[in-house]
Structure formats: C-alpha cells, structure tokens
Amino acid sequence: MPKPAIEIKNVTKIFQGHTGHPVTALDHVSLTIEDNEFFTLLGPSGCGKTTLLRLIAGFEYPTQGEIVLFGDSIRGLPPQQRPVNTVFQHYALFPHMTVAENVGFPLKMQGQRPDEMTRTAARMLDLVKMADFGDRMPDQLSGGQQQRVALARALAPQPKVLLLDEPLSALDLKLRQEMRVELKNLQRQTGITFVFVTHDQVEALTMSDRIAVMSMGRLQQEGTPIAIYEQPVNRFVADFIGETNFIQSTIAGIENSGARCTIGPGTTLGTGATADKGKGDAVTLAIRPEKIRLVKSDGAADGLQGRVAECIYTGTDTNYQVELENSDVRLVVRGRNAITGETLFKVGETVVLNVAEGAARILAD
Amino acid sequence: MRLLQSTQMRRVLGLGPALGIIGFFMVVPIAIIIVFSFMKSNPYGGVNPEFSLEAYKQFLFERNLMDELVFNAAYLRIFGRSFLLAIGTTALCLLIGFPTAYYMSRQPARRKNLMVFLVTIPFWTNLLIRAYCWILLLRDTGIINNYLIKWGIIDEPLTMLYTNFAIFLGLVYTHIPFMVLPIYARVEKLDFNLLEAAHDLYASRQQLMRHVILPLAAPGIIAGSLLVFVPCLGDFIIPNLLGGGKHLMIGSLIQLQFGGSRNWPFGSAAALILMSFVLIAMMIYVWGPGRKMKPEGDA
Secondary structure, three states, X not given: OOOOOEEEEEEEEEEEOOOOOEEEEEEEEEEEEOOOOEEEEEOOOOOOHXXXXXXXXXXXXXXXXXXXXXXXXXXXXOHHHOOEEEEOOOOOOOOOOOHHHXXXXXXXXXXXXXHXXXXXXXXXXXXXXXXXXXXXXXXXXXXXXXXXXXXXHHHOOOOOEEEXXXXXXXXXXXXXXXXXXXXXXHHHHHOOXXXXXXXXXXXXXXXXXXXXXXXXXXXEEEEXXXXXXXXXXXXXXXXXXXXXXXXXXXXXXXXXOOEEEEEEOOEEEEEOOOXXXXXOOEEEEEEOHHHXXXXXXXXXXOOEEEEEEEEEEXXXXXXXXXXXXXOOOEEEEXXXXXXXXXXXXXXXXXXXXXXXXXXXXXXXX | XXXXXXXXXXXXXXXXXXXXXXXXXXXXXXXXXXXXXXXXXXXXXXXXXXXXXHHHHHHHEEEOOOOOEEEOOHHHHHHHHHHHXXXXXXXXXXXHHHHHHHHHHOOOHHHHHHHHHHHHHHHHOOHXXXXXXXXXXXXXXXXXXXXXXXXXXXXXOOOOOOOHHHHHHHHHHHHHHHHHHHHHHHHXXXXXXXXXXXXXXXXXXHHHHHHHHHHHHHHHHHHHHHHHHXXXXXXXXXXXXXXXXXXXXXXXXXXXXXXXXXXXXXXXXXXXXXXXXXXXXXHHHHHHHXXXXXXXXXX
C-alpha cells in the first residue's frame, strides 16, 4: 500500500483580521491526496483553497491540525525545506534573471554543479516547449510563455508535489484550453502529484483525477469529477458545479428504489435514494437541465406537462424555461438543436417532460 | 508636417522655463568658475583678467624660495581625506539605511507612511541648528559626557567634538535620509511573491538576500549611495562645525579660497577638480544599472 502524498489532518487556520477579529479561513479540514494524482481544490474566492495550498507550501502554518507528506509530518518546516514547489498565480518569475537562470535558480540554491544545472534547466525548458527562449528576460515573454517558464522552474528540482495556484486564470480563453491539456499531459509524464487550485469548475472537471469542493473554509465534497457532478451531496456543490434546477417539495411516499415527491397539486416526481428522510419531510430536489427530455405533447401522453416560457439559444443547445402545469415550478431544460440548427420547440408550445430515472436527487441539506 | 512642427514648437516652449532655469543658474555659474580658474588671483579679492595655469599648478606644486615648482601633496591629502570620509559615510549610511528601509517597506501601509514621515522630520530644521545641537551633545561638558560621568562609566570627559569621529557622525546623521528614501522607494515595490517564490525554490534567507533582494534593490542602493557620496564630498558645514576646521576638507578648502585666502582662481580650480570626480561617479551610476540587467555569467 503506497503512502498517500499528502494527508491533511483536521487542519484549522485562523487569521487575525484587520479589525482585530479573528477570521477562520479553514475549519477542521481533512483530506487525503494520493501519490501521482491530479487533485483539484475547487471553490469560490475566499473559500480557503489558497490558504490550504499555502499551508502545504509552508508559507503559513496551521493554527490546529497537521499536514503529513508521504508519511512524514512537515510541521514547522519552512518552505525551503519542503520537497514541494509552487506555480504562482502571477508566475513570480525573477525579473533580473534570464529564463534559463530562473529555471536553474532552485538547482543553484540546492548547490548543484553549474554544468549539471544548465543541462537540467535546458531539459525542463524543452519539456514545456520553451527551449529557444533560455536567453530572454521574463518581461520579453507573453503571459502564456511566462506560465511555461514558471512551470519549468517549479518542476526543475523534481519536487514530490507540485502546487498550482490558479495558474491559468491570467490567460485568455484559447490559451487556457491549450494549457489544460498540457498540464494534464505534464502530470502524466512526470508522475508528480499535482495539487491544483481553481475557481473554474470546467477546469476542475476536465483535468482532475479527484476534486475537493470547498466553501467557507469547509470541505463540502471530495470525489472524482463524475461523482461530484452526478452526485452532489448538498445544494452548494450542486449549484457551484454545472447548472441545476432546485425544487422545494415534500416526500409523498417511499418506493423501493427511491421516493415520490410532491412538486405541485397532484403532480409528483420519482427521485433517487432518500438519504434518511421519510414521508412528509420537506426536501430540496436537484435536477440537471440536460437530464430532462422534452417531447411534443399530443394531449394523451402522461408525465409532467408544461409550457415553454422562454428559449435561449447557445449554439449546440437551447436552454428552455418550462413552466409546469399545476405548479409554480419553472425548470430549465437543455435540449439539443436540430441538425439544421433550428430549435425544436417554440415559446408557448405545450410539452411533456421526461425525467430520467434517478435524475432528480434529494439533497442532504 | 505642420502638426509635427507645432508639437515640436510646443515641446520647446514647454521645456523653455526648465531649460532657462538650468541654463542660467547652472551653466552660467559653472562657466564663470571655469573662466576664473584660468586667471590670476587678485590679493584684494576677485581675479585679474590674465590667462594663467597657476591655479592648477598650485594644486600639485608649490613654489620654493628659489621660485621653483616643488611637488606638494598637501591638497591631494585633503582630497584623499575627503574621499575616505565620503566613502566611509556612504558605507555606514548603507549599512544602517538598507535594513531600515527594508524593515519600513515590510510594515502595514499606515505604519509605512508614518515611518517615511518620521524619516523626513530632520529636514524641517535648518542644518546649522542641527549641527549646533550635535555640538551640545558631543562637547566635553556636553550632555553625553555629563551623563556618562554621572553614571560613573567614565571619570574624565571623552574628547568627541572636533575629531574625525565627530565629522563622521555628523555626516552620517545628516545624510542617512538620502540613503533610506531611495532604497525604500525601491524595496517597497518589491513583489512579495518573489520572496515567497525564492523560499519555495529552496533559497535560504541569506541566499534570498544575495540572489533576489539585493540585485532588485540595486538601483535604489546606487541612487542612495550617490545622493550620500556626492554631497558628503563637498560638505563644509559639518567639517567646519563638528571638526572645528582643524582637518581641512575639500568643501572647507574651497570656501577658504573665496574667503580668507582670497585666491578665487585656486578655489575655482579645486571646485572644478571636485566636480570632475563627481561626474565620474555619476557616469558609473548611469552605466552601472545597464550592465546589471544583462545576464551575469556566475553570481
């Protein structure tokens, strides 16, 4: 059984705020990051994800709890003694050194021989496709190029863990998409554990092996991208990642595989597992817009009936706002557009909503 | 074309006042001094309008009884002493000023501004008055000696006033803000992320200082050193008041030539020689940072 790369054990971090009131940035967070994993800390700004990264790097120390790196506690170790390197949000390249000197810097600090250092720096620059830029100064590079140099510099000393603090947020969209693929490839090539901090759910879903969703200094959910997307444990996770319809309802009855919930007079919806709720309990249901299929109403079809209130064209899809019959619930439904590019339904049309089995989830709020 | 001319015209007009002030208050006096330095002195003050290299000869030679030129190192020694004192003052100002400026720059914004304000307080009082205060502090019956005797640390008063030590102390005291402020302006802009990045990339505190902070603070250090070194070299108030005029400095020497000695050409020549040294120092400053930005082979 290989040792996990990082174990965060019940870590709390309290800062002294400007006004003298203590601010809790992390509240009893426990996490395990496996070796050779692309792990993402995801959450809105101020959720504590960057603080957690800084605790791992050693820029801050936990108020309570402990961080264990490959089985060894790193309590009290300063950053220069941790086999962990950081790629900073704004790259933090040394402006008075060339690209090659920047990449060679950690090696020089570790006392490597100059010829060995030059070779390693060249290899690293090659790895990030910047081999021809060694003699440039950082201010002669574009944002994307600086990003690559920062990566090469952080990877050069072969850290056991690479920490990435929103490294793509300063790049434009095209470059960002390109770098996502490259980062993922780089992680596979080097076999180094990546801990990636982002507030961008798409980044998290596309790159990660596992994701930890954080909010208000607390860990909300930890799991694979699919698990996080398909089985969000609470309203925050469901809302933060992807689009979700939330419906307030009460449980009308328990069935063998789930529950039946009332969402309007005489209108019910079958749901997935009920957690620990029983008949008559008020619950919040979550349904993803793409899990509902619209069918033209021929009057006789059973299922949920509704009327299209609004169409928003988004290219491949159209988002329909559908008002349910016998209910004041409005659902967003995503439907593929026809091959010819037309939207399949018009405003005012009556439709039937087919909700897939288990698509509606009862949230453990 | 017309537009270009008009912008050029406006540029000239805009620069006009500044050029006028510099031209009148700098170029004209320097031209006068250059002219004076090549004339003969008038024992009643002023100059006799005759061409002569006497002033420059006097700098290195003196005439003996037979009216022959003999090498005389007295003035060179004065220059040498002034240089040593100016270099020493600059070094001590840097030694005290850099940590001070660095410490100031790492404070929260409000504390920072307060500290910059405190550094500028000495400028509010005239230099002469501050120099006399040092006399009150340093003299044999001064505050420092009185307390040292009262507390039984010494029996006899220490002679501090009118020594090289007093000059040195006075020069460091008056010039240290000129070292602190440019360095502060530089390190205050230092990206804190760079310091974290250096630590993260295995730099110890000493390595961080040597490889990151000092190179990035270099322009401020050079500017501060010049701002201390150049005025120190020509200073005469502090050497006169705290040194008692016993040890001549370049500044005092020049002042003396225009005053008591009534040798304006020699005073002008000494001032020009001093200025040429200062110009050399300035050129090092102008070319220095350019060289610094290029990659170093091995640092």
